[in-house]
Amino acid sequence: MKKSIISIVVLLLVGCALFWATADQDMRRLVLNFPTNTDVLFWSTPERDAAFRVLDRLPVLSESRVIAAGENAYPLPKGAPLEIGMDVDAYMASQRAAALVIVHDGKIRLEQYGLEFGPEGRWTSFSVAKSFTSTLVGAAIKDGYIKSIDDTVSEYIPDLKGSAYDNVTIKQLLTMTSGVKWNEDYGDPQSDVALFTAHKAEPGVDVTVSYMRQLESEAEPGTKWVYKTGETNLIGVLASSAANKPLAEYLSEKVWQPFGMEQDATWLLGSTGHEVSGCCIQAATRDYARFGLFIMAGGIADGEQVLPDGWITEATTRQADIGRPGHGYGYQWWTMDDGAYIAQGIFGQGIFIDPKRNLVIASNGNWPQATDMQGGNQGEERLAFYRQVQLAIDQEAQP
Numbered sequence: 001m002k003k004s005i006i007s008i009v010v011l012l013l014v015g016c017a018l019f020w021a022t023a024d025q026d027m028r029r030l031v032l033n034f035p036t037n038t039d040v041l042f043w044s045t046p047e048r049d050a051a052f053r054v055l056d057r058l059p060v061l062s063e064s065r066v067i068a069a070g071e072n073a074y075p076l077p078k079g080a081p082l083e084i085g086m087d088v089d090a091y092m093a094s095q096r097a098a099a100l101v102i103v104h105d106g107k108i109r110l111e112q113y114g115l116e117f118g119p120e121g122r123w124t125s126f127s128v129a130k131s132f133t134s135t136l137v138g139a140a141i142k143d144g145y146i147k148s149i150d151d152t153v154s155e156y157i158p159d160l161k162g163s164a165y166d167n168v169t170i171k172q173l174l175t176m177t178s179g180v181k182w183n184e185d186y187g188d189p190q191s192d193v194a195l196f197t198a199h200k201a202e203p204g205v206d207v208t209v210s211y212m213r214q215l216e217s218e219a220e221p222g223t224k225w226v227y228k229t230g231e232t233n234l235i236g237v238l239a240s241s242a243a244n245k246p247l248a249e250y251l252s253e254k255v256w257q258p259f260g261m262e263q264d265a266t267w268l269l270g271s272t273g274h275e276v277s278g279c280c281i282q283a284a285t286r287d288y289a290r291f292g293l294f295i296m297a298g299g300i301a302d303g304e305q306v307l308p309d310g311w312i313t314e315a316t317t318r319q320a321d322i323g324r325p326g327h328g329y330g331y332q333w334w335t336m337d338d339g340a341y342i343a344q345g346i347f348g349q350g351i352f353i354d355p356k357r358n359l360v361i362a363s364n365g366n367w368p369q370a371t372d373m374q375g376g377n378q379g380e381e382r383l384a385f386y387r388q389v390q391l392a393i394d395q396e397a398q399p
Contacts, residue, residue, distance in 0.1 A: 025116070026050075026053055026054050026057075026121070027054065027057070029049070029050045029116075030050045030051060030054055030057075030058075032050070033046045033047050033049065033050035033051075034047070034050075035047045035051055035061075038061060038198065039189070039194055039197060039198065041186050041187075041189075041193075041194055041370060042189065045096075045366065045368060048347065048366045049115055049366055052098070052123055052124050052347070052364075052366055053098070053117060053121050053122065053123055053124075055124045055268060055280065055282055056122070056266040056268065056282045062268045062269060062270075062276070062280075063268070063269045064266040064267060064268050064269060064282070065246055065248035065249075065266065065267050065269060065275065066248060066252075066264050066265075066266055067248045067251050067252045067256050067261075067264060067265040067266060067267055067281070067283075068252045068256065068257060068264055069252075069256055069257060069260075069261045069262065069263055069264050069265070069287075070256070070257035070258065070260060070261070072260050073260050073261070073262040074259055074260030074261070074262075074290050074293070076103065076106075076107070076108050076286060076289070076290070077106070077107050077108070078107065078108050079104065079105070079107025079108060079109045080107075080109065081109065081110065082102060082104065082109035082110050082389070082392060082393075082396075083392060083396075084110070084388055084389055084392045085388065085391070085392055085395075086385075086388055088100070088110070088112060091381070091385055092112060092114050093114070094378070094381060095348055095363075095365050095367065095378055095381065095382065096114070096115065096348065096365050096366045096367055096368065096378075097112075097114050097115070097348065097363060097364070097365040098113065098114055098115040098117040098123055098285075098364045098365050098366065099112075099113050099114070099117055099119075099123060099285035099362070099363060099364045099365075100112045100113075100285075100361070100362075100363050101285050101286055101288075101289045101361070101362045101363070102359070102360075102361050102389060103289050103292070103293065103359070103360045103361075103362075104357070104358060104359050104360075104393060105358050106293070106358070111286075114365075115365075115366065117364070119284060119285070119286060120263075120284070121284065122263065122265065122266070122282040122283055122284055123282065123283070123284075123285060123349070123364035124280055124281070124282050124345075124349070124364075125279070125280060125281040125282070125283065125288070125345055125349050126279050126280065126345025126346045126347060126349045127229065127232075127278060127279060127343075127344065127345035127346060127349070128281070128288065128343040128344060128345040128349045128350065128351055129232075129267075129276075129277060129278065129279050129280060129281045129345070130229075130232045130277075130278055130279075130332040130343065130345075131295075131332050131333050131343035131351070132251060132281060132291065132343075133232055133235050133236050133239065133247070133277040133278070133332060134174055134232075134235065134315060134331040134332035134333070135255070135295070135299070135307065135315075136236075136239045136243075136247060136250055136251060136254070137149070137170065137174065137235060137238075137239050137331070138299070138306075138307040138308060138311040138312075138315065138331075139250070139254045139255075139306050139307060140239050140242050140243050140250075141308050141311075142305070142306065142307055142308045142311075143243070145239075145242040145243045145244075146170070146238075146239070146242050148170075149169065149170040149171040149174060150169050150170070150171060151169065151170055152166070152167055152168065152169055152170075153165050153168050153169065153170060153173055153234065153238060154166045154167075154168075156170075156238045156241055156242050157206075157209055157234065157237060157238055157241065159205050159206070159209045159210075159213065160209060160212070160213050160234075162213075163212070163213035163214075163215075164178075164179075164180045164213075164215055164216055164217040165178065165180065165212065165213065165234070167221065168180070168221045169221070169222075170235075170238065171319075171331075172221050172222050173231050173232075173234060173235050173238075174235065174315075174319075174331040174332060175225070175319045175320045175329060175330070175331065176225055176226060176227055176228055176231055176320065176329060177221065177222050177223065177224060177225050177226075177320050178221055178228070178231060179217050179218060179219035179220050179221045179222070179223060179224055180212075180215050180216070180217055180218070180228070180231075181215060181216050181217065181218040181226075182215065182226055182228040182230060182231075184226075184227050184228060184229060185373075186346060186369075186370035186371060186373070186374060187369075187370070187373075187374045192211075192215075192228075192230060193229050193230070195211075196208070196211040196212075196230050196233075199211040200271075201271060201272050205272075206237050206270070206272045206274055207270045207271045207272045207274075208230060208233040208234055208236075208237055208270060208274070209234065209237060211230065212230050212231070212233075212234055225320040225321060225322055225323075225329060227329075229278040229279065230278065231278075232277055232278030232279075232332060233270070233274075233276060233277050233278045235277060235332075236274060236275055236276075236277020236278070237274050237277070239277075240274055240275070240277075246274075246275060247267060247274070247275040247277055248266070248267040248275055251267070254301065254306050255291070255294060255301055255306065256287075258301035258302035258304065258306075259290065259291075259294045259301040259302065260290070260302075261283075261284075261287040261290055261291075262284060262286055262287055262290070263283070263284045263287060265281055265282055265283035265284075265287060266281070266282045266283075267280065267281050267282075268280035268281075268282075279345070285362050285363070285364050286362070288351050288362040288364070289351070289360050289361075289362035291351065292343075292351045292352075292353045292360035292361075292362060293360055295312060295316075295353060296353050296355050296358070296360060298312060299311065299312055314330070314331065315330050315331035315332070315333055316330050316331075316333045316335060316341040316353075317330055317335060318330060318335045318337070319331065319335075326338075338354075338356075339354070339355060339356050340352065340353060340354040340355075340356075340386070340390075341353055346367075346370040346371055347365065347366050347367045347369075347370055348363065348364065348365030348366060348367040348378060348382070349363070349364055349365070350362070350363045350382065351363075352386050354386075354390060357390060357393050357394075359389065359390070359393060361386060361389060363382070
């Protein structure tokens with residue numbers, strides 16, 4: 001018995017030694033800081049630092065599906081360094097930034113990394129993925145899979161019939177004006193955004209649909225804006241079901257391959273197999289910037305128009321009032337009255353697009369808290385940085 005125990009211990013030690021010897025730096029960091037909670041909202045800063053770059057390598061938390069890139073990458077040549085007029089190193093330190101890529105006139109004017117991350121790595125998107133998901137709705141309309149955003153959601157997801165979503169339109173989901181009651185407080189373990197990630201689906205029903213169809217209405221559809229990650233997950237189920245293919249495959253087919261993303265990306269899956277479409281694409285920061293260029297250039301990939309005429313203008317223009325002057329919400333894009341718009345996710349993920357200046361800013365990071373609502377000022381600081389970059393470009397254009 002004693003010899004058997006010793007043999008087992010030796011085998012375990014040898015196995016651990018072999019793993020450590022063959023593991024890359026990211027996996028070693030993860031082992032040393034493995035999350036102790038299944039809910040990312042309540043991980044520690046070191047746990048997030050370790051996991052945000054390898055979420056697709058944690059099948060114990062979630063499976064993932066590959067978003068395949070093509071053979072030819074869209075070129076991002078180096079441009080002249082942009083004089084921003086501020087201490088970028090200090091800004092990145094305050095943001096706990098992993099990556100910052102500024103593309104102006106199609107050239108990289110600034111590219112900088114932190115948190116021991118680099119251009120070859122993939123960082124999670126969080127809610128930046130919402131803007132990808134809404135773009136796939138546009139593609140599905142262009143392809144004839146969806147008739148109109150004025151169709152009701154239950155036409156495409158029959159399991160929602162009889163629920164608060166029965167008479168909600170696709171457009172109302174896209175603009176988060178369904179009127180369904182929802183709590184998106186990232187600091188509250190009893191909020192909907194925390195509870196629905198751990199929900200156990202009813203037999204034969206998608207896990208998101210299973211949770212969302214139990215919710216109640218609090219306002220007439222189209223009359224009240226409330227930010228709801230669960231509704232973007234519903235949009236993903238709808239688009240995937242309509243196109244009859246996984247979102248990762250559809251994104252690869254319509255954008256990732258034909259536009260020329262540099263690396264494969266991944267999309268995390270829910271427990272019933274659909275992509276978690278309100279969250280969790282893992283991609284290189286340069287490819288997030290390329291997605292911004294794809295949108296800014298009108299949604300054309302390899303010479304093909306991917307989106308319906310006028311879609312990008314509608315999607316990136318204020319469709320809902322969010323109660324903040326100068327800002328609004330489009331089709332899963334945060335809009336600004338000066339014509340710029342943003343895809344953004346918790347803990348510092350973002351794609352800022354300014355068509356007037358031909359400017360895209362992609363950033364990844366790990367803020368000390370999910371948003372400014374939980375403390376800190378990183379969100380306002382990032383918005384001020386966007387403004388400073390705009391100013392720098394304007395000054396550069398002056399005689």
